Amino acid sequence: MPLPQWAAQQPPPQYGPPPQYGPPPGGHPPPQSPTVPDAALPPPPPPKATVTRVAASRTRELTGNAVRRVQAASRADGAGESGLTQLLWVNALHMAGDAMIAVSLAGTLFFAATTDAQRGNVALYLLVTMAPFAVLAPVIGPVLDRLQTGRRWALAASALGRALLALVMAAHYDDIWLYPAALGVLVLSKAHNVLRAAVVPRVLPPQMSLTSANARQSVFGLITAGIFGGLAAGIAKVFGFTPELYVTAAVLAVAGVLALRLPKHVDVPTGEQPADVLSTGPQPDGRRRRQVNPHVVLGLRANAALRGLGGFLTIFSAFLVEGTVEGGWPATFALGGIAAAAGAGSILGTAIGSRLHAVDPDRLVLISAGVATAVTVVAAFFFSLPMAALVAGVSAVTNALGKVALDAIIQREVPESLRASAFSKSETILQLAWVIGGGIGIALPAIGWLGFTVAAALLVLAVGLILFSLHRGRRAAAQPVRPEAPTTPMGEQWG
Incomplete structure (x- = not known):
């Protein structure tokens, strides 16, 4: 039986509105709050300013500015491109380790003595500080001269070796093994100084003199040594010398890692x-001296x-x-x-x-x-x-x-x-x-x-x-060199 015409024009049930569509019976739709853009909302109240928050904010600002200035100073005059900046930071941590080792040695019998024994102990200290140079001059110098293509590794080995010896000093701070370990630390420290000075010409920027490059390294090293030396003294005062030596070993280990990251042209002996x-050269008497x-x-x-x-x-x-x-x-x-x-x-x-x-x-x-x-x-x-x-x-x-x-x-x-x-x-x-x-x-x-x-x-x-x-x-350089008088075939000099 065909549907009526009005029924055929109705939409299918699935296209109709849902059953709960529209206002509830006998009521009005709930009022809706007007939409307000986010920009029109009032800003949240600022956190209450306190002395601690202001000091922390100011400290972060000053620290950030100081770090940026130090980085800019270390990279100035082409030092960042030549590799001098990397060597500068290796040397700075090396000098920091030197200062921390000095703080630890200051607690030994060199200075912790009665007034009557102080002169003898200071004389002993002078002899011990002289010993590394006595070893360095005849042995380490010629060895480093022959080491032309592995100076990055040599610098790293000197720093990592000192880190290991610092751990030995921490483990044997109260017995006789402290002194050989301290002597080894001093020897490796001087070897680092020799290596660093020999490497500087390989990373020297064209627009910088050798005097300026050496002084820049010394400035950063002295400042770092002062900071880390004070830190080491504080750690030794509060926790003792053994934890201070552990921190020293960590600082020297970081210096060794940075030495390995020096540019590769450090190992290339060019431009000398x-x-x-x-x-040696021939002398007038035929000998070589x-x-x-x-x-x-x-x-x-x-x-x-x-x-x-x-x-x-x-x-x-x-x-x-x-x-x-x-x-x-x-x-x-x-x-x-x-x-x-x-x-x-x-x-x-x-x-x-x-x-x-x-x-x-x-x-x-x-x-x-x-x-x-x-x-x-x-x-x-x-x-x-x-x-x-x-x-x-x-x-x-x-x-x-x-x-x-x-x-x-x-x-x-x-x-x-x-x-x-x-x-x-x-x-x-x-x-x-x-x-x-x-x-x-x-x-x-x-x-x-x-x-x-x-x-x-x-x-x-x-x-x-x-x-x-x-x-x-x-005066000797200003005097002209007299030519030898010519001789006759018979061996007699002219006039």
């Missing part, structure tokens, strides 16, 4: 300047005088304060003032050296020795503890400038095949000068004017000999 320093470059000799002698003054001030100032200032805060303040002047002088000297892009290092080392001598002479006539602090600061400035100048002279004059030996021998001579200066400080009585008079007299003598040898060398 030829020179006849420490090489070792020649020494006069520039290196001049810089080394001037630096030896400066280093001897530094050793004297380090040891003599401690006994001077102990013998002339009453104990407690006055003695601590006096010795702390001298130490602070020396630390600030080291940072200032290296900072000045990093800005000297075009200064002749030969002239710089002579000026440094002359200034240190003049200030010491003034202190001998007008001695006081503030004057001693002034001499310590000036000595630190001139020592820093003289060292970066000497490194630049060796890097400029000595060929790559002999550079490590030159650095090891120069370090040995400088450390010996420091020990001699410290020995004079032990031997002299704690009388201020007497000690500084002796130091001034020795400095005047040393600088005078340097200037005399320089004058004699210039």
